[in-house]
């Protein structure tokens with residue numbers, strides 16, 4: 001099991017690598033990132049990740065330092081060096097290192113990358129989600145390394161015994177702290193639209209393709225809290241989680257108003273405790289449609305491992 005690291009043009013010792021003290025990713029969170037899953041020694045859906053990276057960079061005015069071919073070569077080389085068949089690759093591009101002033105420096109963008117082995121996914125129990133107010137900025141479609149709200153939400157969820165947060169903006173379910181949220185109503189799959197209020201997940205994109213293939217109707221519309229009583233199944237998706245079923249969504253009674261509308265006054269903590277648990281949704285039937293999508297996802301991954309086209313008949 002080896003971890004491989006790359007920084008500014010060279011492969012480096014992950015334990016000894018040094019980033020300049022005035023690196024803008026470090027000081028301002030001025031950068032963007034990607035995470036790709038490696039199956040059978042090859043990165044899954046890499047082109048889609050590279051397109052999203054390009055979009056994130058373009059949106060915040062950082063020059064993409066590599067072409068898609070160069071990224072593909074670098075990521076392939078890093079995976080080869082790791083010798084891992086099952087891994088994840090994290091990489092980020094920041095605005096570089098320069099004296100700390102807010103305006104853009106003339107520095108070149110800085111690239112860092114880490115390949116880490118991933119253990120085979122255990123057959124995980126259905127997850128619980130903690131409903132939390134989505135108080136992030138209004139441009140979360142940029143996959144920015146600024147993850148403070150996500151980190152706080154995830155930690156708040158963990159302390160409450162939940163696997164993930166379910167973020168709610170003005171009564172509308174947006175996404176998780178590091179995943180997209182899906183809701184099944186009858187035979188129809190709902191997920192928030194890929195607008196500025198969610199990070200358009202690549203797994204979300206792929207799940208939409210799977211749903212189309214399986215003939216499952218999809219509505220890219222946010223489900224509101226008031227509609228939760230009509231929801232039959234909930235699951236979350238991400239590159240690392242793939243498709244994860246959910247059994248319960250709960251929150252703290254004191255948070256209910258903030259889920260509908262953020263109060264004007266500043267909270268005393270951004271790590272609220274769950275003192276009075278309120279169930280927002282709970283599974284009442286086996287997650288049938290979720291299971292179909294999970295099976296289709298696994299089939300696609302198997303095809304990918306076998307160098308076959310992942311979707312449709314070969």
Ligand code: PDD
Pocket residue numbers: 035150175176177178179180198199200201202203204237238239240
């Ligand atoms: N997170 N929404 C948010 C806020 C995320 O951070 C992520 C992924 C997703 C799902 O995106 P994708 O399907 O492309 O992984 C949705 C990654 C895995 C992370 O930060 O580690």
